[in-house]
Amino acid sequence: MERKPGETYLYLAVVFSLLVLAYSLWVLYSSISSYQEGQLENFYFGIIASFIGMGLAVSSLAATRKRILTIRSMASRTLTTILCGKCGFKMVRLFSVGDYIHKEIGKCQQCDGTMTITSIYAEEMKKKPR
Amino acid sequence: MVSDISLQLNPFANQGGILAQIISALMYLSFILFIFFGQKIQLRMMLWEIDGTVKKLEFMRTEAKNLSLKTIKDIGKPKDDPTPTLNSLLEQFLLTPVEMDPAGIVWKLDHILDVRDAKFKDDVRRIAPEADEARLNNLENLVEASLALNTIYRVVKHFYLLGKKTSSFYVILQLQMILPIVMQEAEAILGATKAFSEGQPIGDGIGALIASKFMRGNEKRKVEKDIVVAETLIEGRRVIALKAEGPGGNVGKPGDAIRRIIEENEGKISMIVMVDAAMKFEGENSGDISEGIGAAIGGPGTEKYKIEQEALKYKIPVYAIIIKESTQDAYLPIKKEIVESADKVVERIKKLILERTKEGEALVVAGIGNTIGIAQ
Numbered sequence: 001m002e003r004k005p006g007e008t009y010l011y012l013a014v015v016f017s018l019l020v021l022a023y024s025l026w027v028l029y030s031s032i033s034s035y036q037e038g039q040l041e042n043f044y045f046g047i048i049a050s051f052i053g054m055g056l057a058v059s060s061l062a063a064t065r066k067r068i069l070t071i072r073s074m075a076s077r078t079l080t081t082i083l084c085g086k087c088g089f090k091m092v093r094l095f096s097v098g099d100y101i102h103k104e105i106g107k108c109q110q111c112d113g114t115m116t117i118t119s120i121y122a123e124e125m126k127k128k129p130r
Numbered sequence: 131m132v133s134d135i136s137l138q139l140n141p142f143a144n145q146g147g148i149l150a151q152i153i154s155a156l157m158y159l160s161f162i163l164f165i166f167f168g169q170k171i172q173l174r175m176m177l178w179e180i181d182g183t184v185k186k187l188e189f190m191r192t193e194a195k196n197l198s199l200k201t202i203k204d205i206g207k208p209k210d211d212p213t214p215t216l217n218s219l220l221e222q223f224l225l226t227p228v229e230m231d232p233a234g235i236v237w238k239l240d241h242i243l244d245v246r247d248a249k250f251k252d253d254v255r256r257i258a259p260e261a262d263e264a265r266l267n268n269l270e271n272l273v274e275a276s277l278a279l280n281t282i283y284r285v286v287k288h289f290y291l292l293g294k295k296t297s298s299f300y301v302i303l304q305l306q307m308i309l310p311i312v313m314q315e316a317e318a319i320l321g322a323t324k325a326f327s328e329g330q331p332i333g334d335g336i337g338a339l340i341a342s343k344f345m346r347g348n349e350k351r352k353v354e355k356d357i358v359v360a361e362t363l364i365e366g367r368r369v370i371a372l373k374a375e376g377p378g379g380n381v382g383k384p385g386d387a388i389r390r391i392i393e394e395n396e397g398k399i400s401m402i403v404m405v406d407a408a409m410k411f412e413g414e415n416s417g418d419i420s421e422g423i424g425a426a427i428g429g430p431g432t433e434k435y436k437i438e439q440e441a442l443k444y445k446i447p448v449y450a451i452i453i454k455e456s457t458q459d460a461y462l463p464i465k466k467e468i469v470e471s472a473d474k475v476v477e478r479i480k481k482l483i484l485e486r487t488k489e490g491e492a493l494v495v496a497g498i499g500n501t502i503g504i505a506q
Binding site: 078095097098099100101103119120122123 | 149150328329330331339342346376377462463464465466468469503504505506
């Protein structure tokens with residue numbers, strides 16, 4: 001499936017945030033080592049820097065997650081409902097260009113009635129079953 | 131005393147190192163900076179945020195323009211490059227009549243809108259000569275959506291650059307305050323461009339869809355500009371249903387059509403029922419139905435004026451049934467819950483007809499809205 005440029009940006013943002021988070025954790029680990037070695041200045045500096053880094057990374061990840069959820073909720077597909085006026089046979093398929101409501105599209109598969117497009121509507125994309 | 135407090139507040143102070151002194155100095159400096167330059171910093175941050183939005187709007191405008199161009203080339207098969215004409219269409223404007231002397235302003239505006247519509251359609255026809263009438267209407271809607279996005283982008287960019295140039299906090303503040311609503315509308319218009327390019331029904335078309343349910347299977351005739359009418363009988367009442375001519379994107383002039391129908395029936399119309407999509411409040415559900423009194427029709431107001439004038443002249447009651455939607459719902463492909471409300475509205479109209487009219491009387495049911503993707 002083709003990926004949109006906006007999605008690439010989101011994935012890059014996630015990767016960058018994870019890198020910042022990993023580096024912050026490493027700085028935190030280093031600062032604890034400095035504390036054990038008695039280097040208090042390095043300890044305080046490391047603690048502050050790592051907490052700022054972790055805060056920024058977590059905040060960025062949360063914002064990106066929100067954005068991804070918004071994009072997913074916006075994704076929808078348009079469906080066309082076709083109904084036989086005689087036997088009531090109903091068919092739902094993806095919208096195709098040229099479809100319009102009240103368009104007669106041929107004979108019914110079940111009887112010789114006329115199939116007509118009765119509605120066209122957008123539906124939110126459902127999550128794939130796991 | 132002060133140094134004691136700073137020692138308590140600053141954990142680095144006890145260390146006595148250069149780093150601690152630098153951090154202390156930075157803390158004081160940032161405090162002083164915020165006192166004197168707080169508003170300037172806030173202004174810069176707001177400009178930074180607006181700059182991002184302007185870039186996003188520029189992207190949306192380009193997307194809409196590219197889609198318009200692609201659709202024109204696919205459907206219209208122009209012999210020459212349509213880009214220059216499209217660019218000129220996207221910069222088109224309309225000057226409203228002078229308001230100093232308001233007498234007759236509605237008719238002046240109506241005339242200007244007619245001229246504008248005719249010219250716009252002719253221009254689109256010129257760059258898409260192979261398009262049939264329905265597709266031409268869809269293309270017209272698509273180019274209008276691109277024009278709307280272009281206008282939003284230009285206006286927002288203008289105020290952004292003006293605020294930046296004058297460093298006016300209040301210009302920037304006002305722009306920043308309305309931007310979320312502007313962006314919502316811009317995103318909805320961008321969504322509509324896809325619907326217009328493919329001819330999908332949009333949320334605004336629910337009124338037309340409901341009217342089409344009364345017209346289905348009955349003889350239709352065209353009255354006035356792009357409006358079709360069909361008659362049906364409900365429990366001995368003559369129901370004259372009207373909507374814009376579909377399935378191409380069209381809103382027509384329902385005001386003129388209703389006036390014509392009233393004149394044809396010598397004023398003997400017992401009521402007018404208008405069905406339209408209307409803005410829902412936050413927290414309400416899309417597809418909810420509400421009943422009221424008055425002409426339910428949006429736009430610049432000319433059609434509403436005509437309906438109100440005729441209703442007053444012949445003392446005809448005007449009832450309104452609205453289907454609630456958000457701005458986004460109105461522009462985007464019609465949602466399932468909105469489509470599902472159509473049959474409920476038909477039942478409500480039938481109930482209203484039985485309650486408010488007698489056998490043998492005639493009434494008008496007007497489905498208002500863009501009829502893209504909806505035939506009759």
